[in-house]
Amino acid sequence: MLPLVESCSALVVLWIAYTLYRRWTRISVSDIPGPEPESFLLGKDPLHVKRSSARRARQAPAYPLLPWRIKSLLQADFKWQAQFGHIIRLKGILGTDRLLISDPKALHYMYSSGYNIRKHAVRAEATKILTGEGLAWASDEVHKRQRRVNSPAFGAAEARSYVPIFTAYANLSTKWKESLGADGSTVVNAPRFFTRYFLDVIGEVAFDYRFGTINDENDPLATALSSVVPSLSVPGKTRIFIMGLLEFLPVSWVRFFVDYAPFKSLRNGRRVARLATGIAKELVDEKAEALLAGKSKRDIMSLLVKANASANERANLSEAEVLAQMQTIMTAGHETTANTMSWTLFELTKNPDVQAKLRAEIQATERTIHARGDTEFTAADFESMAYTTAVMKEIFRFHPVSYTSLREAARDEILPLSKPLVTKSGKTVTELPIAKNTVLVVSLAGYNRCGIIHVFVLLHFPRSLYFVLEIRMSSAKTHTSSIQSAGSTVSLQDKATTKLGVYGNLMTFGSGHRACIGWRFAVYEYQAFLVELVKNFEFSMDPTLASKIRREASLVMLPTIAGEVKLGPQLPVTIKAVESL
Numbered sequence: 001m002l003p004l005v006e007s008c009s010a011l012v013v014l015w016i017a018y019t020l021y022r023r024w025t026r027i028s029v030s031d032i033p034g035p036e037p038e039s040f041l042l043g044k045d046p047l048h049v050k051r052s053s054a055r056r057a058r059q060a061p062a063y064p065l066l067p068w069r070i071k072s073l074l075q076a077d078f079k080w081q082a083q084f085g086h087i088i089r090l091k092g093i094l095g096t097d098r099l100l101i102s103d104p105k106a107l108h109y110m111y112s113s114g115y116n117i118r119k120h121a122v123r124a125e126a127t128k129i130l131t132g133e134g135l136a137w138a139s140d141e142v143h144k145r146q147r148r149v150n151s152p153a154f155g156a157a158e159a160r161s162y163v164p165i166f167t168a169y170a171n172l173s174t175k176w177k178e179s180l181g182a183d184g185s186t187v188v189n190a191p192r193f194f195t196r197y198f199l200d201v202i203g204e205v206a207f208d209y210r211f212g213t214i215n216d217e218n219d220p221l222a223t224a225l226s227s228v229v230p231s232l233s234v235p236g237k238t239r240i241f242i243m244g245l246l247e248f249l250p251v252s253w254v255r256f257f258v259d260y261a262p263f264k265s266l267r268n269g270r271r272v273a274r275l276a277t278g279i280a281k282e283l284v285d286e287k288a289e290a291l292l293a294g295k296s297k298r299d300i301m302s303l304l305v306k307a308n309a310s311a312n313e314r315a316n317l318s319e320a321e322v323l324a325q326m327q328t329i330m331t332a333g334h335e336t337t338a339n340t341m342s343w344t345l346f347e348l349t350k351n352p353d354v355q356a357k358l359r360a361e362i363q364a365t366e367r368t369i370h371a372r373g374d375t376e377f378t379a380a381d382f383e384s385m386a387y388t389t390a391v392m393k394e395i396f397r398f399h400p401v402s403y404t405s406l407r408e409a410a411r412d413e414i415l416p417l418s419k420p421l422v423t424k425s426g427k428t429v430t431e432l433p434i435a436k437n438t439v440l441v442v443s444l445a446g447y448n449r450c451g452i453i454h455v456f457v458l459l460h461f462p463r464s465l466y467f468v469l470e471i472r473m474s475s476a477k478t479h480t481s482s483i484q485s486a487g488s489t490v491s492l493q494d495k496a497t498t499k500l501g502v503y504g505n506l507m508t509f510g511s512g513h514r515a516c517i518g519w520r521f522a523v524y525e526y527q528a529f530l531v532e533l534v535k536n537f538e539f540s541m542d543p544t545l546a547s548k549i550r551r552e553a554s555l556v557m558l559p560t561i562a563g564e565v566k567l568g569p570q571l572p573v574t575i576k577a578v579e580s581l
């Protein structure tokens with residue numbers, strides 16, 4: 001027995017030594033400037049941010065090791081971006097290097113490179129727990145095929161046709177009026193409500209299915225779903241180390257780990273997948289029968305079943321893949337929109353003048369709608385509201401809930417750079433060679449704030465949302481806008497030369513062949529809720545409480561309260577009813 005154990009141990013040691021040797025002898029990015037690690041074992045000291053200042057203590061600690069815990073530039077108030085630029089070398093466990101990227105030219109290259117810059121294997125496997133082998137997991141030819149079958153259900157006409165359903169659900173928030181106290185106000189915990197509202201909307205629009213979680217606090221699927229995302233934040237050091245180690249393993253080993261590891265978040269994820277698969281099975285059978293009987297509906301799942309039936313046999317989805325699409329849409333399509341809405345209310349409480357202007361435009365449009373004899377907003381009404389659209393884009397820019405995206409190079413690559421980069425050894429480079437398998441952390445948040453604009457705004461205008469909003473409005477008229485102040489030129493054209501993203505030159509919905517397939521759906525859904533909420537309520541927050549709100553880096557960026565992180569997502573907003581027209 002003993003010789004066997006010894007031989008196995010020796011093999012494992014040899015394998016680790018070989019892996020490390022391969023990593024250390026390949027094209028290296030270690031000469032790229034970045035924050036120094038305080039621990040070789042764990043990489044960049046996770047507690048660094050906590051210690052560095054009281055202000056940053058309010059932000060989630062930095063864990064650059066875990067794919068989904070990599071500290072985004074957003075959290076560090078863009079300190080690294082200001083210090084090191086748009087290509088930053090980060091240290092992972094055991095001295096491994098990865099790059100944090102927000103450089104527009106490098107990103108443009110990456111997002112035009114198809115599957116040569118692919119989704120990171122560990123991230124893909126983690127996605128599989130929740131969504132199965134669906135669109136968010138797939139790669140290469142499988143991804144291409146799945147995307148082709150899914151796309152017809154997510155077109156502009158389809159998204160516009162769902163507006164009445166979005167509005168009907170948004171209308172339900174008027175029930176909050178029933179709980180107003182004697183002083184005409186009450187406090188609502190925004191993320192708690194929105195997660196359920198947006199899950200119910202997805203149920204109806206995507207599957208013609210009533211989850212009913214708005215009225216049933218104990219719905220098993222909603223309860224399981226709501227525990228997954230928060231449980232992915234604040235990991236312990238052991239977990240960080242184990243997850244970091246996964247990057248050294250072949251994908252099949254990662255799969256085995258993800259399938260059997262006893263972590264709470266993984267257990268929750270598997271539970272959600274089991275529940276969702278049960279519901280999906282019933283629905284797919286129902287939709288297939290309806291299709292045969294010529295009674296197919298317009299929900300996404302029916303469109304998907306229809307597109308799948310008409311695709312040629314080799315190009316269509318298997319039954320397991322159709323089920324996985326349902327899990328994918330359900331997971332990707334509700335926490336994202338729900339948390340974007342929570343951050344919107346937070347910004348509106350901080351910018352009462354923006355709130356008032358927004359309400360004025362909504363009320364003016366409502367008067368026009370009534371004058372033509374209608375009662376509800378249409379997609380065209382939303383599109384006609386310039387200020388509301390500007391607020392929405394600004395929230396998407398400032399609060400991209402999906403703040404990073406993890407990629408890896410499938411072969412040796414050379415990344416072009418927007419600006420020359422000076423390495424630690426003093427060399428100036430205009431392009432950057434990277435080795436196969438280099439981990440690339442795309443900072444979607446960093447890109448959204450890149451250019452002189454954000455540095456200037458953060459330095460001079462703490463209420464940056466409002467300020468940029470004003471520029472956005474003026475640039476909507478002139479297409480370009482520049483402001484001279486204290487010798488700095490701020491131009492919205494910074495990024496105009498390198499177009500990225502699917503909406504508003506923002507990376508909020510990603511870019512390229514893996515961009516968010518539901519972005520049009522999200523835009524209309526968001527507008528329907530924003531209009532309904534601002535039309536009916538005024539939002540405010542006690543400034544002391546507002547100063548304790550943290551951006552908690554989880555699978556999506558969640559609002560939490562400093563000192564109460566364990567209680568999960570919290571954003572208590574005071575609401576007061578607005579007189580209806």
Ligand code: HEM
Pocket residue numbers: 119135136137147328329332333334336337340400401402405406444507508509510511513514515516517518519521522
């Ligand atoms: C504000 C709301 C949303 C945001 C910020 C958002 C953001 C994103 C981002 C950044 C990606 C790309 C991730 C990557 O690069 O790997 C993505 C992918 C995806 N999103 Fe969204 N999303 C939102 C809403 C939705 C909705 C409503 C749906 C469905 C109805 C949806 C379905 C998907 C799917 C299926 C993918 C995977 C696409 C693929 O890999 O081909 N998302 N989303």
